Amino acid sequence: MKNTLLILLILSVPSLAMRAQEIRFDEWFTGQTLRLDCLREGSAEGDTVWVAHWIDRQAAWHGSRTQLLDPFDNGDYRVVVRDAETGRELYSRCYDNLFREYKDTPEGKTVKARFEETLLVPMPKGKVSIALQKRDKEMRLHDQTAVVFDPRRDSLETRRMLGDGWDDDVEQHPVSESFDVAFVMQGFKGVPYDEWMDAIERMGRVLFGKEPFKSHIDEINTYFVSGDAGVEYNTFGADRYAMTFNVWQLHDVLGVIPCDHIIIVINNEKYGGGAIYNFYSVTSMHSMAESVLPHELGHGIGGLADEYVDEDLSYADLHRTRYEPLEPNITNLVDFGSKWQHLLPTGTPVPTPPLKGVPRNENGPLGVYEGAGYSSKGVYRPAMHCMMRDYAPFCPVCADRLEAVFNLYTH
Numbered sequence: 483m484k485n486t487l488l489i490l491l492i493l494s495v496p497s498l499a500m501r502a503q504e505i506r507f508d509e510w511f512t513g514q515t516l517r518l519d520c521l522r523e524g525s526a527e528g529d530t531v532w533v534a535h536w537i538d539r540q541a542a543w544h545g546s547r548t549q550l551l552d553p554f555d556n557g558d559y560r561v562v563v564r565d566a567e568t569g570r571e572l573y574s575r576c577y578d579n580l581f582r583e584y585k586d587t588p589e590g591k592t593v594k595a596r597f598e599e600t601l602l603v604p605m606p607k608g609k610v611s612i613a614l615q616k617r618d619k620e621m622r623l624h625d626q627t628a629v630v631f632d633p634r635r636d637s638l639e640t641r642r643m644l645g646d647g648w649d650d651d652v653e654q655h656p657v658s659e660s661f662d663v664a665f666v667m668q669g670f671k672g673v674p675y676d677e678w679m680d681a682i683e684r685m686g687r688v689l690f691g692k693e694p695f696k697s698h699i700d701e702i703n704t705y706f707v708s709g710d711a712g713v714e715y716n717t718f719g720a721d722r723y724a725m726t727f728n729v730w731q732l733h734d735v736l737g738v739i740p741c742d743h744i745i746i747v748i749n750n751e752k753y754g755g756g757a758i759y760n761f762y763s764v765t766s767m768h769s770m771a772e773s774v775l776p777h778e779l780g781h782g783i784g785g786l787a788d789e790y791v792d793e794d795l796s797y798a799d800l801h802r803t804r805y806e807p808l809e810p811n812i813t814n815l816v817d818f819g820s821k822w823q824h825l826l827p828t829g830t831p832v833p834t835p836p837l838k839g840v841p842r843n844e845n846g847p848l849g850v851y852e853g854a855g856y857s858s859k860g861v862y863r864p865a866m867h868c869m870m871r872d873y874a875p876f877c878p879v880c881a882d883r884l885e886a887v888f889n890l891y892t893h
Contacts, residue, residue, distance in 0.1 A: 729762075
């Protein structure tokens with residue numbers, strides 16, 4: 483099955499984009515992919531992280547070869563590849579992980595737990611330093627762990643592909659100029675061929691059924707593989723939250739398949755899903771998957787925050803801090819100038835009084851509406867309705883971020 487995704491917006495930090503363009507991919511990288519299997523252990527009191535396995539993914543690099551440095555200050559973590567001799571940054575990407583959510587749960591406040599992470603970076607030609615960064619209390623990224631890797635000296639493992647069902651004869655757009663979405667279909671082993679094909683076709687319709695994805699169908703490659711991703715419901719005690727703790731296994735299922743983003747599809751009709759920024763997204767075959775998956779992709783691809791209110795969640799006060807939330811679609815007005823202030827029509831009051839009568843399928847006027855990020859007070863969103871609040875269309879702020887992210891992979 484062929485398809486492809488989106489574009490258009492200028493990057494948020496032009497200086498970083500220019501720096502990325504100055505790095506000649508072929509000078510520093512072989513064109514193959516290096517897989518880092520990492521372990522992170524800790525609680526809210528602190529954590530450590532280390533590289534457990536260096537793995538030759540035995541696949542060509544699927545990401546951009548021109549925009550190598552991440553222009554977005556989003557996510558609590560970042561992987562950075564540096565030239566070991568000069569310290570020059572050659573590649574970076576921000577991300578989140580399941581530990582970030584665990585440490586905000588009651589158990590995670592004090593009880594240590596161990597979480598898997600898998601990071602994919604372009605294979606270096608020579609000796610590099612690879613830093614795993616995290617944010618400090620002032621929200622600044624710093625090296626938590628840095629290790630030296632020399633492909634000419636260090637031995638690499640290989641892994642066997644555990645999934646099946648991917649047809650590599652399907653014509654695709656060049657992976658370095660597209661956004662590559664890998665569907666891992668859990669629970670489909672042994673299903674009749676017609677049922678398998680129906681599921682694939684439905685997920686294609688789900689992915690491209692709503693804007694901004696619909697308008698950019700020719701810029702996404704889609705791949706489908708059947709395998710056990712280890713996804714279970716009731717993650718952290720939330721019945722509808724379905725995530726996997728088996729991240730290494732997930733990537734073993736993928737094998738060599740290009741994956742700028744991973745979507746796990748559970749073969750059952752239970753409502754639920756989840757997503758982690760630059761990690762993976764999850765949906766089931768529930769009848770509302772057409773709305774659930776775009777919402778989860780807002781998290782997983784765009785790094786967008788939930789805009790709904792749920793004060794019962796243990797992390798409901800997550801964004802009521804003296805720092806602006808990292809997510810581009812919510813604000814606590816600490817530094818609103820760094821968010822969507824420049825998009826507001828002249829004279830828009832900040833905060834903006836709620837509007838009555840805005841249809842459920844419309845965003846309404848752009849503003850600064852109280853009630854977002856799980857909190858009813860002190861956190862604000864751009865629109866009355868949005869995909870990240872109540873499955874309405876993506877508002878302009880959220881759509882702009884999605885387009886900017888995919889510009890990173892397709893240009």
